[in-house]
Amino acid sequence: MASQRIFQLGLRRAAAAPGFTRFQPAGRMVQRRLAATHNVSSAEGQEILVKQRLQRPVSPHLTIYRPQITWYASSFNRITGILLSGGLYIFGLSYLAAPALGWHLETPSLVAAVASWPVAVKIAAKATAAFPFFFHSINGIRHLTWDLGIGFKNKTVIQTGWTAVGLTVALGAYYTFVG
Amino acid sequence: MASIMRPGLLRQACSPAASQRMLSTFAASSVKRSSPLAQQIRPAFERSSILKSTRVAAFHATRSQQILPAPPQRVVGTANDPTPVPPPSPSHGSYHWSFERAISAGLIPLCVAPFAAGSLNPVMDSILCALLVVHSHIGFEACIIDYFPKRRVPLLFNSANWALRIGTVLLGLSLYSFETNDVGITELVKRLWAA
CATH class of the missing domain: 1.20.1300.10 (Fumarate reductase/succinate dehydrogenase, transmembrane subunit)
Known part of the structure; x- marks a missing residue:
């Protein structure tokens, strides 16, 4: 199809061109391509390739999946773990640096500082600590049972997942507002 | 249908100088460097002047939702090298x-x-x-x-x-x-x- 058209166009162009009378040797194909090419060394080519790879679309993840207790609980397990351990690391490193920085992080000063907070701030602080702690602990037991090979049926996973959420809400709320 | 699949084609067909460009096979000057035809002919890494959305639209029906940019991607060795397997321990x-x-x-x-x-x-x-x-x-x-x-x-x-x-x-x-x-x-x- 394309070659036919090019042939026709060539004929047409040849008929119309003023320089048609100029002799062209028979049987010799004169072909011109519109590709702009230039020499690239192997190293430069690699660089172009690396840059081009960065422009490839990133495969979609997380946002395209339906929120389900199976994978939501798993990601929250990691998020709460990072929160709790991060808190521990921050407290530990500050406690170590406290003498040098002149801070007072001994138990009596901490207790006195917290005692002076308004009730709303206390409740917020307790909730921030309690909910991640209970979720990570209860969900951790779920993960340990899976490590024993128990409770792998999809229905069981969903049931235990929502049970963990329910227990977290109950215990978290109790220790935030009552305990 | 083709116009939906390939917006670049549509743009080429609709532009006023389309007939002239489609008929001229040899005259490079009449083909604008930014035209889709030239874009197809040029090497892939030079296709920067064509709109990104035009290129992507042919394959993706929805807006891309990029959470994080891709980390650097480099290829070590060739495609025929086996995946390195760490020694079992x-x-x-x-x-x-x-x-x-x-x-x-x-x-x-x-x-x-x-x-x-x-x-x-x-x-x-x-x-x-x-x-x-x-x-x-x-x-x-x-x-x-x-x-x-x-x-x-x-x-x-x-x-x-x-x-x-x-x-x-x-x-x-x-x-x-x-x-x-x-x-x-x-x-x-x-x-x-x-x-």
Whole structure:
């Protein structure tokens, strides 16, 4: 199809061109391509390739999946773990640096500082600590049972997942507002 | 239908100089460098003047939702090289896995006991601290391995790992100091909760 058209166009162009009378040797194909090419060394080519790879679309993840207790609980397990351990690391490193920085992080000063907070701030602080702690602990037991090979049926996973959420809400709320 | 699939084609057909351009095979001057025809002919890495949305629209029906930019991508070796398989070692495999689970399982009674008894005695509290340090270290290490892949960002991987190691050692030192000079973690939490 394309070659036919090019042939026709060539004929047409040849008929119309003023320089048609100029002799062209028979049987010799004169072909011109519109590709702009230039020499690239192997190293430069690699660089172009690396840059081009960065422009490839990133495969979609997380946002395209339906929120389900199976994978939501798993990601929250990691998020709460990072929160709790991060808190521990921050407290530990500050406690170590406290003498040098002149801070007072001994138990009596901490207790006195917290005692002076308004009730709303206390409740917020307790909730921030309690909910991640209970979720990570209860969900951790779920993960340990899976490590024993128990409770792998999809229905069981969903049931235990929502049970963990329910227990977290109950215990978290109790220790935030009552305990 | 073709116009939906390939918007670039549509644009070419609709532009006023389309017939002239389609009929001219040899005259390079009549083909604008930005035209889709020239874009197709030029090497792929030079196709920058064509709109990105025009290129992407042919394959994607929905807007791309990029959470994070792609980390650097480089290819080591050729496509025919086999995937490097690390030598099997139980200390990086089954022993390590069991050790992690033993730590986690050991935390269960130590986390339940303070709720039942009100607090822990200094020895149990120290064991709890030690287990928490190891458990936290393992957790952060897993995050570093997952999110800063060594193959893609070796420098970030190494620096994050070393920062974690230093942090863990300092945390152990700090908790030792807290356990010996102060009241202990469970007692601190108990007093803070009652404050």
